[in-house]
Amino acid sequence: MALGQEITPEDTSIFGEEMDMALVSDPLEPINRIFFSFNDKFYFWMLKPVSQGYAYVVAENVRICVRSFLKNLFAPVRIVNNLLQGKLVDTGVETARFVINSTVGVIGLVDPAKNEFGLSPKEEDLGQTLGVYGFGAGIYICWPFLGPSNVRDTIGMIGDSFLSPVSYLAWSDPGAGVAIKAGKEVNDTSLTLGDYEDFKESALDPYISLRDAYRQYRQKKILDVAVGSDSQYNYSFNIGEKPYVQELSMSVDSVLLTDDCLAQTENLVDDSPVMAMR
Amino acid sequence: MVQGLFNYLNAGGMLWGKMKNDNSWYLKFFTFLILAIAIPVMFQNSSHATVIDPVVFLKDAVDEIISILQDEKLSAQNRRVERKKLMVAIVEKKFDFREMSMRALAKHWQERNPAEQDRFVSLFKTLLENTYLAKIETYSGEKVTFKKAALQGNKAIVYSDLIRKNVQTPVNYKLKNIDDRWMVYDVEVEGVSLVNNYRTQFASILSKENFAGLIARLEEKVSKGAVE
Numbered sequence: 001m002a003l004g005q006e007i008t009p010e011d012t013s014i015f016g017e018e019m020d021m022a023l024v025s026d027p028l029e030p031i032n033r034i035f036f037s038f039n040d041k042f043y044f045w046m047l048k049p050v051s052q053g054y055a056y057v058v059a060e061n062v063r064i065c066v067r068s069f070l071k072n073l074f075a076p077v078r079i080v081n082n083l084l085q086g087k088l089v090d091t092g093v094e095t096a097r098f099v100i101n102s103t104v105g106v107i108g109l110v111d112p113a114k115n116e117f118g119l120s121p122k123e124e125d126l127g128q129t130l131g132v133y134g135f136g137a138g139i140y141i142c143w144p145f146l147g148p149s150n151v152r153d154t155i156g157m158i159g160d161s162f163l164s165p166v167s168y169l170a171w172s173d174p175g176a177g178v179a180i181k182a183g184k185e186v187n188d189t190s191l192t193l194g195d196y197e198d199f200k201e202s203a204l205d206p207y208i209s210l211r212d213a214y215r216q217y218r219q220k221k222i223l224d225v226a227v228g229s230d231s232q233y234n235y236s237f238n239i240g241e242k243p244y245v246q247e248l249s250m251s252v253d254s255v256l257l258t259d260d261c262l263a264q265t266e267n268l269v270d271d272s273p274v275m276a277m278r
Numbered sequence: 279m280v281q282g283l284f285n286y287l288n289a290g291g292m293l294w295g296k297m298k299n300d301n302s303w304y305l306k307f308f309t310f311l312i313l314a315i316a317i318p319v320m321f322q323n324s325s326h327a328t329v330i331d332p333v334v335f336l337k338d339a340v341d342e343i344i345s346i347l348q349d350e351k352l353s354a355q356n357r358r359v360e361r362k363k364l365m366v367a368i369v370e371k372k373f374d375f376r377e378m379s380m381r382a383l384a385k386h387w388q389e390r391n392p393a394e395q396d397r398f399v400s401l402f403k404t405l406l407e408n409t410y411l412a413k414i415e416t417y418s419g420e421k422v423t424f425k426k427a428a429l430q431g432n433k434a435i436v437y438s439d440l441i442r443k444n445v446q447t448p449v450n451y452k453l454k455n456i457d458d459r460w461m462v463y464d465v466e467v468e469g470v471s472l473v474n475n476y477r478t479q480f481a482s483i484l485s486k487e488n489f490a491g492l493i494a495r496l497e498e499k500v501s502k503g504a505v506e
Contacts, residue, residue, distance in 0.1 A: 064444055191443050194416070202409040204479050204495055212478035213470045220469025226448050 025139045026211065032142040036207045039147060043196055047189050055190040065109040066187045071121075072101050072108025076163040081124035085132050090122035097121060123221070127156030131222035140211055148214035332434040332453050333424050335460045339372045340422055343414065365411055374461035375403040377454065381463065382476040386484055394489065401496040402476075408500060434460065 026032065055063065075098035082091040097113040104112045113119045130152050131137070138151025149157065161167040170177020203209035220226040343365055346352060352361040379399045380387045387395065421441040428435045432455040440447045452464040452471075464473040483492050 060443070191445070198409065198413055201412075202405075204476075204499060205482060208479045208482045209475055212475050216470045216474060217468055226450075226466070226469030 025137075027139055028141060032140065032211075033207055035142045035144045036210070038144050039142070040200075040206075042145065043189075047185065048193065051186050051189040051193060054186050055193065058190075060191070063187055063190055067191060068101075068105075068111055069108040070184050070187070072098065072105070073165050074163075075101075076165075077126075077160045078122060078124050080163055081126055081129045081160075082122055084126075084129045085124060087122070087124070090124070093119050094122050125153075125156055126159040127153035127218065128222050130156055131218070137215070137218065140215070142207075142211075148210055150214075150218075153218065330460070331427070332429075332436050332451075332460050333427050335372070335453070336436050336438070336451055336462075337424060339368055342368045347415070362411060365414070366407055369407065369411070372460075372462055374454065374456075374463050375399055375406070377461065377463040378402065378406075378473055381473045382480055384477055384481070386480065386489070390489060394493075397493065398496075401493065401500055404500045405496060432456075 075094060079091055079094045079098065082094055096117070097111075097119050100113040100117060100119070101108045101111055104116075114121070135152050137153070141149045141151065141154060143149055143154075146157075166177060166180050169180065199209070200206050346361060346364050346368075349361075351357070352364070376399050379395070379402050382402065383390075383398065390398065419442075421439075423439045423441065425437045425439060427437065434453045434455070436451045436453065438449050438451070440449050447468055448466075450466040451462050452466070453460045454463050455461075464471055466472070480492060483495065487495075
């Protein structure tokens with residue numbers, strides 16, 4: 001009975017099955033579906049071609065740096081929400097990340113905080129904070145351009161915008177604000193091209209699939225269970241103490257990429273594929 | 279295994295109760311003898327002999343698939359079908375599509391007859407293979423890290439990370455141990471369970487259409503995937 005000795009009671013929920021349908025409240029489905037197909041068309045007719053052109057002109061490493069830079073700008077959102085959720089250690093981690101990456105990491109272009117200091121980002125936003133406080137998700141909303149959300153996360157998004165430097169820029173100069181938002185979208189999309197197509201390929205009803213994926217994704221984020229708790233064992237049976245690492249490097253490009261110092265020092269957890277599906 | 283032991287001890291207890299009435303000491307002796315033999319045999323089975331670690335189980339699958347993808351002879355255009363078949367064979371050994379189908383259909387599974395169930399399993403399996411194996415074939419430069427596992431009863435979760443373009447995506451495999459063999463019955467990507475996601479879709483479709491309608495939709499989807 002060597003297996004499973006280190007299971008702690010709080011881990012049991014991860015095996016829990018969702019036997020009831022837990023269907024999200026979706027009275028706006030007809031309108032949401034219209035916006036869903038609008039976003040779908042927007043992706044295929046605008047976002048994808050533009051991102052492809054951009055990806056053709058701008059090297060991948062540069063795009064990864066741009067993403068890292070923009071992500072660093074939103075550090076105040078993560079710091080404040082970690083604090084609001086009482087996660088003092090994580091608040092410290094995010095603050096340290098912001099300080100290190102803004103200085104050593106050249107205004108956030110690279111992520112030495114993670115690679116040199118082992119400080120992984122702690123993704124928290126106001127939607128999650130409200131969820132932790134016990135607010136329900138409310139009805140599902142599929143916003144044009146912004147994609148899947150719900151009442152709670154929309155309130156969270158508005159609240160978080162007060163902590164975003166991009167919003168302050170947008171208030172003084174709406175044109176510049178929109179340009180940065182659009183630029184961020186194109187940059188992010190250029191790094192995840194094909195994901196949305198794969199998602200649509202796998203779904204019988206893409207609208208329902210995305211709605212459910214968003215619900216599950218946010219639920220796990222609020223409960224912080226997607227990556228498991230630290231109390232779970234780093235397990236090794238026959239493979240020594242090191243966690244098993246398998247490289248799938250099959251193209252020359254990937255080898256070149258890992259040799260690049262920028263790419264090596266930058267290694268951040270970005271918005272999930274779910275968030276990128278619009 | 280534990281369940282079996284428990285049942286056995288229970289039976290022993292009942293026997294014990296009887297013995298008191300009968301006052302037959304030799305039955306007592308037999309009970310001890312059987313327990314003395316049975317317990318070590320049981321523990322041997324469960325902890326050493328056949329149960330392999332779920333992480334190793336998945337690592338082997340990944341290794342096998344990578345070796346197929348890296349085989350240059352198989353990457354030729356005219357051997358693509360053969361390559362896919364080899365990968366399907368590995369996936370079939372590791373993924374329990376019947377269990378996935380049962381979980382994805384939930385209460386609707388019971389309402390179907392065996393033939394309908396089989397048809398559904400086969401279609402659902404083909405859909406998953408078409409979408410996910412096709413995706414694997416396009417991968418390059420990704421890294422898979424198996425981090426940790428959690429076990430409970432006959433179930434396990436293996437936590438892994440997929441690192442792609444410096445983005446780390448948590449991918450968790452849920453496994454069930456059947457007859458000392460692990461089988462994957464669900465995959466969670468970024469906390470989104472594949473089976474739950476399909477369950478919601480199937481439930482939504484079945485709330486508007488009948489089962490034949492769902493099958494027709496699956497058939498259409500699968501045939502489209504085969505052309506591409």
